[in-house]
Amino acid sequence: MLKDWTRFCDLSAKGGTMSLGDNPLVPPTDTGETLELPPSRLTATLGFGPSFFLREGVDRFGIAPTMPLHLKDIPRMARENIDPGISGGDVCLQICADDQQVAFHAVRNLIRLSTGRASLKWMQEGFASGTAGQTPRNLFGFKDGTANQLHDSAQGHDEVVWAGNDEPSWMRGGSYMAYRKIQMKLESWDRTSLSDQEATFGRSKVSGAAFGAHAEFDKVDAAKLPERSHVRLAKESKQQIHRRAYSYTDKVDPRTGNVDAGLLFISYQRDPDRQFVPMLRLMQNNDALNAYVSHVASAMFACPAGLQPGQYFGQRILES
Ligand code: HEM
Known part of the structure; x- marks a missing residue:
C-alpha cells in the first residue's frame, strides 16, 4: 500500500493521472476528475502514529524497536472534549493543494489504493487563505502564524522543526506533527468587544502588532501583554513550534443553530515532549x-x- 501511495503521489504531484481507459469492462484506475487540471502545488505529507509501532503492547509489524523517541499520544488535558473517533490513527496523510478538487482527487484515490489493506478512520477538510507574502487570518479574524518568523532560517528550523541525530535513522530530518481540532465559538466571539478580543491574544486585530509594539513582526515584550493572554502564555513556555493551521467549517448544530467551525491546529516540532x-x-x-x-x-x-x-513512504522503517 505504501508503495502504491508513493507512486500515486509522485505521479499526481507532477500533474499526471493513472490510466483511465485501459479496460472497458472494469472501473477506470483513476477516477478522472483532475484530467484537465494542473497539479496545483499538490503535496502529501505522511506520518506514523504511536499505534503503528505498538498497539496495546503488540508489535504488529516487527518495527517497535524503530519507534521514534518522542512518539506518543498527546496526554489528556484540562478542559478538552476529545472524540476518539476523529483522533489518532496508525498512519496519517496530510494532502494539500491550491485547488480543492485536486486535493480531494488525491484523497479519494489514496483511499481506493488502500482498499482491503487499511481502513479510513477519519478525514477532515480545511482551508487557509491569504495574500501571498502575508500572514493568513484565522476565523477569529486574527493573523495566525506571525511567530513562525522567529525561526525562519536553516538553523532555526534545525532547532525547532527537524528531528535530531538521537532519533532512529529514518526519523532524522523528519518532524513530529501535533494535531488538534479546535472548535471556535464564533457566536460568542462575535459578541465580544474589540478590546477584549485583542486582550485575549495580546495583539492588535488589524495590524497583528503585539501590545506595546507598532507592527506585526516587532519584538514582543511579554510583560506588556495581559497575564492570561494567548501570546504571553506561549512566550512563558519559552519554547517555539512551527505552526501551520487551517480553518474548518463543518455543519450547523441543530440544537443551537450555531455553525461548527474552528481551527485545525497543526504544528511541527523536533521534540513534542519538550516543546x-x-x-x-x-x-x-x-x-x-x-x-x-x-x-x-x-x-x-x-x-x-x-x-x-x-524510495517509498515508510521504506526505511519497514526494511530496517
Ligand atoms: C483555536 C485555537 C487557537 C487560535 C485561534 C490561536 C491563535 C493564535 C494567534 C492569533 C496568535 C498570534 C499571532 C501568531 O504569532 O501567530 C497565536 C500565537 C501562538 N499560538 Fe495560538 N492559537 C490557537 C491555539 C494554539 C495552541 C493549541 C497552541 C499550542 C499549544 C498555540 C500556540 C501558539 C504559539 C506558540 C504562538 C506564538 C506566540 C509567540 O511566540 O509570539 N496556539 N495563536
Whole structure:
C-alpha cells in the first residue's frame, strides 16, 4: 500500500493521472476528475502514529524497536472534549493543494489504493487563505502564524522543526506533527468587544502588532501583554513550534443553530515532549482563549524525512 501511495503521489504531484481507459469492462484506475487540471502545488505529507509501532503492547509489524523517541499520544488535558473517533490513527496523510478538487482527487484515490489493506478512520477538510507574502487570518479574524518568523532560517528550523541525530535513522530530518481540532465559538466571539478580543491574544486585530509594539513582526515584550493572554502564555513556555493551521467549517448544530467551525491546529516540532506538550498544558490551564474554544480531536504523528528518488513512504522503517 505504501508503495502504491508513493507512486500515486509522485505521479499526481507532477500533474499526471493513472490510466483511465485501459479496460472497458472494469472501473477506470483513476477516477478522472483532475484530467484537465494542473497539479496545483499538490503535496502529501505522511506520518506514523504511536499505534503503528505498538498497539496495546503488540508489535504488529516487527518495527517497535524503530519507534521514534518522542512518539506518543498527546496526554489528556484540562478542559478538552476529545472524540476518539476523529483522533489518532496508525498512519496519517496530510494532502494539500491550491485547488480543492485536486486535493480531494488525491484523497479519494489514496483511499481506493488502500482498499482491503487499511481502513479510513477519519478525514477532515480545511482551508487557509491569504495574500501571498502575508500572514493568513484565522476565523477569529486574527493573523495566525506571525511567530513562525522567529525561526525562519536553516538553523532555526534545525532547532525547532527537524528531528535530531538521537532519533532512529529514518526519523532524522523528519518532524513530529501535533494535531488538534479546535472548535471556535464564533457566536460568542462575535459578541465580544474589540478590546477584549485583542486582550485575549495580546495583539492588535488589524495590524497583528503585539501590545506595546507598532507592527506585526516587532519584538514582543511579554510583560506588556495581559497575564492570561494567548501570546504571553506561549512566550512563558519559552519554547517555539512551527505552526501551520487551517480553518474548518463543518455543519450547523441543530440544537443551537450555531455553525461548527474552528481551527485545525497543526504544528511541527523536533521534540513534542519538550516543546509542544508543556505549552499546551500551560494554555489549557490558563489561556483567556479557553472561553471561546474547545479541543475536540487530537493526534501525534512522526513524519519521516523526505524521500529520495526510488524510495517509498515508510521504506526505511519497514526494511530496517
Ligand atoms: C483555536 C485555537 C487557537 C487560535 C485561534 C490561536 C491563535 C493564535 C494567534 C492569533 C496568535 C498570534 C499571532 C501568531 O504569532 O501567530 C497565536 C500565537 C501562538 N499560538 Fe495560538 N492559537 C490557537 C491555539 C494554539 C495552541 C493549541 C497552541 C499550542 C499549544 C498555540 C500556540 C501558539 C504559539 C506558540 C504562538 C506564538 C506566540 C509567540 O511566540 O509570539 N496556539 N495563536
